[in-house]
Amino acid sequence: MFDLVGGKSEWRELGLPMQGTGPFRFVAGQVLAPAPATCGPDASSGDVRGILRSSPFCVVVNEQGIVLGRVRPKDLPTEDDARVADFMQLGPATVQRREELDGLVERMRNKGVSTILVTTPKGELLGYVDRADAERLIAGAAAPRDASKS
Amino acid sequence: MPTDIGVEEAQRLVREDHALLLEVLPREEYAEEHIAGAANIPLKELTSDAVDGIERDQPVIVYCDDDL
Numbered sequence: 001m002f003d004l005v006g007g008k009s010e011w012r013e014l015g016l017p018m019q020g021t022g023p024f025r026f027v028a029g030q031v032l033a034p035a036p037a038t039c040g041p042d043a044s045s046g047d048v049r050g051i052l053r054s055s056p057f058c059v060v061v062n063e064q065g066i067v068l069g070r071v072r073p074k075d076l077p078t079e080d081d082a083r084v085a086d087f088m089q090l091g092p093a094t095v096q097r098r099e100e101l102d103g104l105v106e107r108m109r110n111k112g113v114s115t116i117l118v119t120t121p122k123g124e125l126l127g128y129v130d131r132a133d134a135e136r137l138i139a140g141a142a143a144p145r146d147a148s149k150s
Numbered sequence: 151m152p153t154d155i156g157v158e159e160a161q162r163l164v165r166e167d168h169a170l171l172l173e174v175l176p177r178e179e180y181a182e183e184h185i186a187g188a189a190n191i192p193l194k195e196l197t198s199d200a201v202d203g204i205e206r207d208q209p210v211i212v213y214c215d216d217d218l
Binding site for chain 1 (some may be wrong): 152153154155156157159160161163169171173180181182183184185186187209210211212213214215216
């Protein structure tokens with residue numbers, strides 16, 4: 001006999017398959033996408049400019065993977081030798097994997113935000129939630145179904 | 151006493167040893183949403199009669215909502 005620590009909440013947060021008639025509890029972990037790019041606070045603006053040619057944003061993390069900030073194209077200075085720590089968006093909003101999507105999507109919509117970072121309780125980067133992915137998951141929940149993403 | 155395991159080990163037991171996932175929450179909660187493939191015996195009904203249908207050598211993984 002085994003006891004599943006974390007129960008079905010953790011199973012759900014990891015985006016693993018769920019079933020039932022609903023209503024389903026959708027959480028951030030079910031639509032978690034890997035961060036498109038990361039860099040350290042000492043990276044140069046020139047390096048990050050290159051990264052942002054193929055990524056919508058770059059997450060700034062320390063050596064432990066803890067989120068320090070975020071850089072979007074509009075944050076970039078004109079020169080190429082500035083340190084990321086000096087121009088990054090400090091302490092961006094983050095949520096945890098178990099954040100319920102209904103409320104999160106509404107708050108993101110109200111603030112005009114399309115992505116939000118997801119971290120562990122210690123602040124370590126796990127990835128991000130794209131609002132459009134979350135909206136699609138919620139919209140598809142009307143009928144009895146397999147609630148997994150895959 | 152049951153042995154505590156995490157999600158990864160549970161997946162391995164299901165995949166390799168055909169373990170049974172058993173939700174012990176009330177029927178209504180199970181019906182709404184449960185781990186895919188899990189069976190349900192509510193904790194209040196968990197008697198020796200209730201588990202008669204489970205093979206004696208089949209690993210059983212019980213779970214509820216979470217352990218926090």
